[in-house]
Amino acid sequence: MSDARADIPYAQTGDAEFRDYVALLKPRVMSLVVFTALVGLLVAPGTLHPIEGLAAIIFIALGAGASGALNMWWDADIDAVMKRTARRPIPAGKVAPQEAMALGVALSGLSVIMLWLATNALAGFLLAFTIFFYAVIYSMWLKRATPQNIVIGGAAGAFPPMIGWVAVTGSISLEACLMFMLIFMWTPPHFWALALFMKSDYHKANVPMLTVTHGRKATRAHILVYTIALVPFALAAGFTSIGGPVYLATALALNLVFLHGAWAIWRRDEECAEADAYRVEKRVFRFSLYYLFVHFGAILAEAALARLPAYAEFALRFKILEVF
Numbered sequence: 001m002s003d004a005r006a007d008i009p010y011a012q013t014g015d016a017e018f019r020d021y022v023a024l025l026k027p028r029v030m031s032l033v034v035f036t037a038l039v040g041l042l043v044a045p046g047t048l049h050p051i052e053g054l055a056a057i058i059f060i061a062l063g064a065g066a067s068g069a070l071n072m073w074w075d076a077d078i079d080a081v082m083k084r085t086a087r088r089p090i091p092a093g094k095v096a097p098q099e100a101m102a103l104g105v106a107l108s109g110l111s112v113i114m115l116w117l118a119t120n121a122l123a124g125f126l127l128a129f130t131i132f133f134y135a136v137i138y139s140m141w142l143k144r145a146t147p148q149n150i151v152i153g154g155a156a157g158a159f160p161p162m163i164g165w166v167a168v169t170g171s172i173s174l175e176a177c178l179m180f181m182l183i184f185m186w187t188p189p190h191f192w193a194l195a196l197f198m199k200s201d202y203h204k205a206n207v208p209m210l211t212v213t214h215g216r217k218a219t220r221a222h223i224l225v226y227t228i229a230l231v232p233f234a235l236a237a238g239f240t241s242i243g244g245p246v247y248l249a250t251a252l253a254l255n256l257v258f259l260h261g262a263w264a265i266w267r268r269d270e271e272c273a274e275a276d277a278y279r280v281e282k283r284v285f286r287f288s289l290y291y292l293f294v295h296f297g298a299i300l301a302e303a304a305l306a307r308l309p310a311y312a313e314f315a316l317r318f319k320i321l322e323v324f
């Protein structure tokens with residue numbers, strides 16, 4: 001393992017603002033993490049007191065943020081040379097690397113302990129494992145070691161809905177595993193579509209992303225293969241307690257569009273892709289975010305529909321009581 005951040009002199013401007021510390025927590029990626037964790041928590045069988053549920057989501061978000069800060073601390077040297085990341089708080093000289101590390105460690109400890117206390121030990125353990133996986137296994141080890149970095153490392157981002165589910169039930173189920181697999185199999189096409197139009201960044205930073213090590217043609221083929229492998233997991237969830245007709249119809253449509261995009265990426269000739277500024281690749285990357293968001297939205301919609309009769313009965317009884 002190479003020493004990533006050893007003695008890199010980041011000029012400190014000393015003018016860190018609150019928003020720089022927020023940026024360390026990778027808030028935009030956190031939004032999807034929070035949403036998927038929230039869905040896991042809301043659709044799990046059983047109930048959590050609303051205050052406990054809110055606390056669980058806040059601590060999962062804090063844990064995700066903590067792992068983001070640790071990732072930015074470790075990867076500051078990479079971030080400094082990539083155009084997309086050069087303005088992050090550490091390479092920009094706003095926040096000292098040690099400060100980011102301290103924030104990451106402190107928030108990790110706090111979020112894990114608080115999630116444990118608010119819900120249960122297994123949820124706390126899974127959050128700790130997820131932070132460890134993203135910060136240590138992915139950032140410190142795999143990212144600089146193998147082009148399979150994001151395939152294995154992607155597991156970190158797949159845990160949040162499982163953590164939400166476990167926070168309620170205290171155990172792992174088939175449904176929790178399918179939500180995990182949905183994100184796990186989705187991550188490679190999500191990321192490689194982006195890497196196709198960001199190749200020079202990773203090349204410059206010497207990060208062994210698939211585009212750099214195996215070339216663009218191989219990356220295009222990998223996107224197609226992983227998208228095909230993703231489909232059965234996405235559809236299988238429709239036949240469990242978190243699925244139903246709304247989910248299945250939505251998943252079918254989303255997967256057809258995603259497959260079509262992956263196919264279009266695979267079919268592309270490099271010269272024509274470059275000539276039209278990677279429009280297809282950019283479209284597939286943007287669609288990947290929509291894909292995941294809407295899948296989890298459909299899971300939530302199924303849960304709401306399933307609970308509708310109970311709510312209706314409650315409302316009806318309430319009205320009848322009012323009459324008498």
Ligand code: HEM
Nearest residue numbers: 028029032033036084150153154157158183187191194289
């Ligand atoms: C190892 C796995 C992953 C890698 C390498 C990766 C990489 C990236 C990169 C490089 C971006 C562009 C960010 C930017 O423009 O600064 C991005 C965007 C994004 N990713 Fe991922 N991602 C991964 C997994 C995930 C997971 C699991 C989620 C959520 C469940 C996720 C959610 C997002 C979101 C919401 C954005 C859009 C952020 C924005 O608006 O800029 N990603 N991802």
Ligand SMILES: CC(C)=CCC/C(C)=C/CC/C(C)=C/COP(=O)(O)OP(=O)(O)O
Nearest residue numbers: 029033063064067071130131134156157160
């Ligand atoms: C609950 C919890 C701890 C969740 C956190 C897990 C999580 C959101 C993982 C996502 C992985 C991710 C965004 C990788 C980005 O790769 P990168 O870091 O190489 O991207 P970069 O080049 O933008 O830094």
